Amino acid sequence: MKRLLKLCTMLVAILLLQNCTSDDRDIIVDTPPPSGDYANGIFVLNEGGYTYSNASVSFIDNSGQVYNNIFYAVNQRALGDVAQSMAFHEDKAYIVVNNSNTIEVVNRYTFEHIVTVENDILTPRYMTFYEDKAYITNWGDPADTTDDYVAVLDTETNVVINTIPVAEGPDAIVNNNGTLYVAHYGGWGYGNTISVLDSNTETVTSSIQVADVPRNMMIHNNDLYVLCAGKGDYTGHETLGGLYKINMATNQVTNEIMFANGVHPGNLKINDDALFYTLNTEVYKMNLTNFSLPTTPLFNTNTQNMGVLYGFSIINENIYIADAKDYTSNGEVYMYNLQGEYQENYNVKLIPNGIYNNN
Template sequence: MNKNLFNQSVLVGFCLSSIFLTSCTDDDSGGNTLEPKGAYEKGVLIVNEGNFQKGNGAICFFDKQNKTVVENVFLTENNRPLGDVVQSATIHNDRAYVVVNNSNKIEIADANTFKSLGVINNLQMPRYLVVANNKGYLTEWVSYSSKGRVSIIDLTTNAVTKSLEVGKLPEKLLVLNNKVYVTNSGDNTLSVINSTSDAIETTLPVGDSPNSLTVDAANKLWILCSGQKNYNSDYSIDENTSTPGSLVRINPSTQAIEATLTFTSKSLSPDDLVINGSKNKLYYRYNGKVFQQDIAAATLTTTAFLNRNFYGIDVDPSDNLIYGADAGTFTANGKVVRFNPSGSAVDSFTVSILPSEFIFK
């Protein structure tokens, strides 16, 4: 999901060595102090969707050092809920941009205190946000049947300045080399936006229903595709007309597809592609399990890394612990289970309803 910390080792050394100093601050040039920015400055934010039309979506905060959880930090700090279906969150310049899908808005809060800083309203089925050149790029489905769009937001004024039509049901997106790559999950394409001109440079064909993407250590782009699923009258999947999922690698310098690794099943859909801190191991959900894929492998792994059915996964880049979001009954509070890089469970903790995504601060 964009969390940079300043190195203040010189300042800390000065403060510790001075016997006259009663408080440690920067000089008069206006730099940051060593005082904490807020209760939620360092830790993990967990996105909890909540139930559709119930307005109980939430952001939870996990303190990794003390292993404590604060549930629903936005409600705690502002005395009002986030809204209906919290889809995703992005941190930029100490601001949290929380996309609330069915409420058609983005809630903006201080990322360290979670005090409200504003709202962007009148969106149309918003999904995910990334930031480039101090502009937000937001995917919006608009409708289930028509093409979606990417709306460009001036993060100084919080105003939508431009909207670009992309493919159907645009989902996750990523910034790489001054370009914004958008997965069009209702099609089989990737839209590429130039973040300087804010124009669509090209549309790349990939596998059917791309849903997530990441960048590896070699600066290659990986896209996970669910495959097209068609149904018979009894709601079973029509194997004759459906297509399998795929994992696609693209060279962003040439925009050429370098590899396509195809799944065997036409009825199962891989989802939720993420990568570890070293950027050499891919992880995704498939067939009710979590799989780990080496970026150098020429074929898809057939052995599950975790035999757990999670609603969402991610990897903390600082220690490579794997976080699994367990939705449980989908109506009560869920939980998060953490695993070490070898796949052994470390611990677990309770969060809110339908945990789905993680932001590591």
């Protein structure tokens, strides 16, 4: 039943996206790219419409100039269907393209295409690196709860050399000196665990119980912080969201906070000794030395007429928020300072979901 509800939600989203204008679906290079230099600025990953193969990447240079559709502009071909996430290793950028079942590898400074990774990639989500390997979470066939895995990629050859079976719905993944932590969002179901993987043996060594739908993880001072959204009321079995602090030396939960009924937090970031998380259109700040939820938000994005707060990053002492609007219109990225004061906005493309620093 849970997967049926998720499938219904996806079908509704597809129907909405089918009402996009042709301009939204077409790949248009509206600003010529800079002359081969993407070294100083930030990338914005735009999902694009599901099944439309119009995912894209925008670049905002340090002067605030926006260059949209840079993958297409440099390589003269589309990026693919649903850009999920992006990660960097040395001089390469790895773009995880979910519905195309590919990893597009480019030079992070010129954005010239290097290779497309396709073998042993099925519904990929996120990736991290340790030494000369990348680890990529894959849902496999979302309707099959038993085929989920972490793909191990050799970063020298860009070939998948192993797959590690894991529980359903592996999503966010982080590395702590060769120990990998995988949050089980749940795929079409609803997960509530963090898998611990040993990169040397490439096996799952333990599992940590958390609240439902762990979505975001951050590492700080040998502690792992996990933000769980909980099941929404639309599931018919609403559960509480939670924030967990896990000691990575013991893999034991040392502190946890449950959110109020009906409160489902979204994104999580850490800057210095402060934790930032989002809730609907609000951003909250929490001091890590005082592990308790704030009673009031740091700021609210309503004054910028935020549609859907979909992406969230902290880069160079600024907060960047991606607005997916109505999922059918081109999005925007808003910049705030760490005090929550609005600074600037940038026009990007369809459904921006992530902001990445390339300075």
